[in-house]
Amino acid sequence: MKTADPELMRAINRFHVLDTIRRAGAISRVEIGEYTQLSATTISAITGALIEDELITPHHEGDLRSSGTGRGRPRVKLTLNAGAARVVGAKIATNGLAFVVSDFEGQPLAELKLPLRADRLALAVLADLVEDGVRRCVHDAGLTLGEINSVALALPGVIEHGSGRVRSSPIFRDTDVQLTETIGQRLGVPTIAESDANAVALGEHWFGRARDCDDFLVVAVENGLGLAVMHGGQLFRGARELSLDLGQMMLGGQDGSYHRLLDLAGDDAILCGGQGDIRLREAVHLGRPMTHVRRLIEQGNPDLAQAVHRAGEALGIAIANLVGLFAPPRVILAGANLALGPHLLDPLRTSFDRSVTPSLREISEIIIDEAGDELWARGAAAVALGELYGSPWGSTGPALRTMTGLARAGE
Amino acid sequence: MKTADPELMRAINRFHVLDTIRRAGAISRVEIGEYTQLSATTISAITGALIEDELITPHHEGDLRSSGTGRGRPRVKLTLNAGAARVVGAKIATNGLAFVVSDFEGQPLAELKLPLRADRLALAVLADLVEDGVRRCVHDAGLTLGEINSVALALPGVIEHGSGRVRSSPIFRDTDVQLTETIGQRLGVPTIAESDANAVALGEHWFGRARDCDDFLVVAVENGLGLAVMHGGQLFRGARELSLDLGQMMLGGQDGSYHRLLDLAGDDAILCGGQGDIRLREAVHLGRPMTHVRRLIEQGNPDLAQAVHRAGEALGIAIANLVGLFAPPRVILAGANLALGPHLLDPLRTSFDRSVTPSLREISEIIIDEAGDELWARGAAAVALGELYGSPWGSTGPALRTMTGLARAGE
DNA sequence: CATATTTGTCCTGATTGCGTATTAAGTACG
DNA sequence: CGTACTTAATACGCAATCAGGACAAATATG
Numbered sequence: 001m002k003t004a005d006p007e008l009m010r011a012i013n014r015f016h017v018l019d020t021i022r023r024a025g026a027i028s029r030v031e032i033g034e035y036t037q038l039s040a041t042t043i044s045a046i047t048g049a050l051i052e053d054e055l056i057t058p059h060h061e062g063d064l065r066s067s068g069t070g071r072g073r074p075r076v077k078l079t080l081n082a083g084a085a086r087v088v089g090a091k092i093a094t095n096g097l098a099f100v101v102s103d104f105e106g107q108p109l110a111e112l113k114l115p116l117r118a119d120r121l122a123l124a125v126l127a128d129l130v131e132d133g134v135r136r137c138v139h140d141a142g143l144t145l146g147e148i149n150s151v152a153l154a155l156p157g158v159i160e161h162g163s164g165r166v167r168s169s170p171i172f173r174d175t176d177v178q179l180t181e182t183i184g185q186r187l188g189v190p191t192i193a194e195s196d197a198n199a200v201a202l203g204e205h206w207f208g209r210a211r212d213c214d215d216f217l218v219v220a221v222e223n224g225l226g227l228a229v230m231h232g233g234q235l236f237r238g239a240r241e242l243s244l245d246l247g248q249m250m251l252g253g254q255d256g257s258y259h260r261l262l263d264l265a266g267d268d269a270i271l272c273g274g275q276g277d278i279r280l281r282e283a284v285h286l287g288r289p290m291t292h293v294r295r296l297i298e299q300g301n302p303d304l305a306q307a308v309h310r311a312g313e314a315l316g317i318a319i320a321n322l323v324g325l326f327a328p329p330r331v332i333l334a335g336a337n338l339a340l341g342p343h344l345l346d347p348l349r350t351s352f353d354r355s356v357t358p359s360l361r362e363i364s365e366i367i368i369d370e371a372g373d374e375l376w377a378r379g380a381a382a383v384a385l386g387e388l389y390g391s392p393w394g395s396t397g398p399a400l401r402t403m404t405g406l407a408r409a410g411e
Numbered sequence: 412m413k414t415a416d417p418e419l420m421r422a423i424n425r426f427h428v429l430d431t432i433r434r435a436g437a438i439s440r441v442e443i444g445e446y447t448q449l450s451a452t453t454i455s456a457i458t459g460a461l462i463e464d465e466l467i468t469p470h471h472e473g474d475l476r477s478s479g480t481g482r483g484r485p486r487v488k489l490t491l492n493a494g495a496a497r498v499v500g501a502k503i504a505t506n507g508l509a510f511v512v513s514d515f516e517g518q519p520l521a522e523l524k525l526p527l528r529a530d531r532l533a534l535a536v537l538a539d540l541v542e543d544g545v546r547r548c549v550h551d552a553g554l555t556l557g558e559i560n561s562v563a564l565a566l567p568g569v570i571e572h573g574s575g576r577v578r579s580s581p582i583f584r585d586t587d588v589q590l591t592e593t594i595g596q597r598l599g600v601p602t603i604a605e606s607d608a609n610a611v612a613l614g615e616h617w618f619g620r621a622r623d624c625d626d627f628l629v630v631a632v633e634n635g636l637g638l639a640v641m642h643g644g645q646l647f648r649g650a651r652e653l654s655l656d657l658g659q660m661m662l663g664g665q666d667g668s669y670h671r672l673l674d675l676a677g678d679d680a681i682l683c684g685g686q687g688d689i690r691l692r693e694a695v696h697l698g699r700p701m702t703h704v705r706r707l708i709e710q711g712n713p714d715l716a717q718a719v720h721r722a723g724e725a726l727g728i729a730i731a732n733l734v735g736l737f738a739p740p741r742v743i744l745a746g747a748n749l750a751l752g753p754h755l756l757d758p759l760r761t762s763f764d765r766s767v768t769p770s771l772r773e774i775s776e777i778i779i780d781e782a783g784d785e786l787w788a789r790g791a792a793a794v795a796l797g798e799l800y801g802s803p804w805g806s807t808g809p810a811l812r813t814m815t816g817l818a819r820a821g822e
Numbered sequence: 823c824a825t826a827t828t829t830g831t832c833c834t835g836a837t838t839g840c841g842t843a844t845t846a847a848g849t850a851c852g
Numbered sequence: 853c854g855t856a857c858t859t860a861a862t863a864c865g866c867a868a869t870c871a872g873g874a875c876a877a878a879t880a881t882g
Contacts, residue, residue, distance in 0.1 A: 003448050004415075004423040005839060006868050012415040013869090029830070037414050039871050044831060060878095072828025073878045158738075168770065175770070215650040227736070231650070238738045239626040239642070248735035250728045250766040251662060258728065258766060317661045317669065321732070324659035325638070327569075327649045355661040355669060359579065359586070416870055417838045424839085441860065450840050455862060471847095483859025484847040 011390050013038060017046045018389050021056055021078055028075030047078060057081045080105045085149040085388055088134050089381030091373050092155035094119045094170055094223040095287030098373035099137035102381040106206055110141035111374060115287045120173040123182055131186045151191045152384035154199030154376060156224035162241040164193045170223045194383045195243030196376060197226030198235050200334050203379025205230060209332055209369050217328045219319060222335035223267055249318050261318050265311035290339040297343050312344040316351030323356055323364045334369045422801055424449060428457045429800050432467055432489055439486030458489060466495045491516045496560040496799055499545050500792030502784050503566035505530045505581055505634040506698030509784035510548035513792040517617055521552035522785060526698045531584040534593055542597045562602045563795035565610030565787060567635035573652040575604045581634045605794045606654030607787060608637030609646050611745050614790025616641060620743055620780050628739045630730060633746035634678055660729050675725035681718050701750040708754050723755040727762030734767050734775045745780045
């Protein structure tokens with residue numbers, strides 16, 4: 001149980017103010033007050049401290065002469081100081097790695113994609129790859145590792161956010177991998193881990209299709225089936241800070257036939273229908289199997305068509321189940337497997353409509369987001385920034401100290 | 412977004428202290444400090460205020476001469492002042508109503524059961540029944556309605572806790588029923604609504620099988636299939652303060668056969684196997700159908716046996732799905748349908764074991780709790796008390812004011 | 823140029839929490 | 853039986869928070 005003290009109170013309000021500025025881009029103190037319901041004097045104190053720490057910057061320039069009403073003292077807009085910190089977000093997937101170096105606002109400074117097959121690796125191998133990618137991407141941004149405040153890794157599977165342990169993941173051959181410790185040591189930069197679904201959820205919330213929405217679900221459909229629950233603007237994490245996993249959901253009827261969702265809608269389930277095709281195996285190796293599957297389907301491959309159809313149906317049911325559980329206003333589908341297009345989505349929608357409780361069908365809108373790996377990596381970067389912002393709920397306590405330390409260093 | 416001010420801080424700490432005292436029964440200030448990590452002086456201030464408000468009572472009697480070490484000034488135990496408030500908890504189910512009048516500690520002062528068939532009623536009819544039951548139970552406790560601080564109603568279905576609206580429920584013929592408004596008006600007492608699953612979850616947490624556990628799931632198996640998620644000691648409520656519902660979960664395989672869990676494991680699904688039996692219909696009418704179903708099965712009724720077997724299997728899968736999603740350390744099964752005994756539970760366990768992810772099988776323990784309606788009603792009372800305790804997270808803001816008002820009145 | 827108007831800051835007051843010193847209330851021992 | 857010791861609870865001082873009101877700043881308008 002969390003106990004409240006003045007420090008926590010300040011952390012909460014400071015976070016709210018910072019988050020409001022981030023969302024708005026450029027905003028005056030009074031407007032912050034309108035959003036946060038904090039008193040003008042409190043805003044002034046907090047923004048003063050933030051300016052002092054060089055996390056935000058005032059713009060009293062005559063940028064906006066025509067400030068609407070025009071009467072009175074013009075409002076001084078505040079913006080995040082983009083240079084206050086730099087983080088790296090990395091998306092680790094079986095079909096490749098994606099990196100983003102991003103500034104304090106979350107804007108990308110450099111991006112890097114390494115398409116390669118990262119399947120069931122040993123920890124050391126992946127650590128090498130990730131280390132190399134991070135270093136290269138940081139270099140591309142014209143920075144050095146010493147200027148990076150934090151690194152966040154997003155990968156599929158069951159991730160323990162607090163400790164940085166990877167319980168299980170299609171990425172690793174082993175279970176219970178101490179990921180952040182290993183990579184953090186190599187880089188010499190604080191490193192955190194997060195499930196890819198949670199990362200993309202934060203990405204959608206900061207930059208994507210959920211900027212206006214604090215309650216939504218994200219279903220990540222690619223190597224493994226991830227789930228993220230955003231609830232009141234915060235990621236819902238399981239009992240032990242565990243990320244949620246959808247792949248283990250069982251769909252199966254009375255006749256003794258049970259099937260895990262992963263076995264119906266996972267990559268393997270889809271691909272096994274086209275094992276004979278050599279070029280498909282090539283495409284798998286190149287990390288873009290689903291676009292090729294789509295082509296094969298459109299060329300009339302019945303096995304693949306059926307497998308994808310089944311996958312779509314199963315996903316539709318699973319999503320309907322989630323909607324029945326959480327009644328979220330929005331459900332966002334993301335992931336490489338959306339490249340299957342209508343072959344996956346049409347049966348998905350059909351079975352969703354058939355499965356969902358009628359009263360919830362209108363409440364929850366389903367959004368397909370074919371955003372690429374960049375958004376995921378940016379989401380990972382947002383995870384890192386969120387900790388840096390001093391999120392009072394983020395279980396990792398030291399983040400705040402990290403930031404103040406950072407601010408001190410800036411003085 | 413919630414903004415932090417000193418008032419909230421105090422509310423949080425006050426709640427923690429109060430809750431710690433409730434859990435411990437009798438506890439000294441230092442021990443409270445050990446549990447809550449609050450400083451001794453803060454504890455003293457808060458307990459001072461609580462004593463002032465007559466919510467707790469110090470016991471400097473020589474009750475415990477033999478206080479172990481014995482050295483030094485003896486600790487003064489603090490206990491809840493049982494008479495500080497009285498609430499009514501009501502469980503509304505299709506097979507009957509159950510009421511509890513409880514004191515500030517949650518101990519029952521009077522109980523009342525009204526076994527009757529409350530199926531698809533009109534609001535006015537149910538309101539009459541509930542009003543009557545509350546009045547009678549309050550009378551049995553030697554109290555008058557004016558001495559009741561709050562009433563909490565627990566019923567199956569999808570309940571909007573904040574507004575007290577019942578979105579849908581097997582109790583009501585209509586949807587979107589304004590329950591608390593109606594009953595609150597009749598009684599002239601603040602009234603809140605909660606899903607039965609949430610109520611029994613709180614009951615388990617306060618009095619039952621989860622007193623030592625802040626993260627667990629409750630699956631309520633009786634008229635409708637309810638779900639409660641306790642997370643970090645708080646009930647997880649859906650996007651719009653909606654309660655979770657399990658009955659809509661779809662289980663269905665590839666062959667185009669889809670079945671809602673409710674259609675496999677709900678009351679109707681089980682009972683339709685024995686429609687021919689007159690005495691069963693009688694038992695249904697009497698509100699105890701499942702004990703009779705069990706008897707019929709043990710007398711060799713194959714239809715019912717198969718229906719119950721199917722229900723158990725389906726529930727096992729559903730619970731495995733939940734475990735896969737939330738990875739809770741504990742899952743508690745509760746509800747009248749547990750009276751089916753091994754006929755339901757054996758297939759349930761079998762299919763759970765088969766369906767759950769192997770790595771989670773040892774992490775989550777499943778507990779069968781055959782506690783009766785009393786626990787549910789007491790859980791509802793606990794819901795009311797929780798609001799009265801000034802739960803800072805309880806979305807219903809006025810509760811705290813209610814309590815201070817109450818305390819003032821006591822002066 | 824003076825006035826009106828709005829913004830942002832400074833000052834005071836109330837409340838909170840924590841840390842240290844002090845009082846209170848017992849036991850242990852000579 | 854009285855003194856020393858030990859622990860519990862409280863009183864006081866300090867720092868930090870937020871809220872409300874007065875005041876300074878900066879611009880538009882007459």
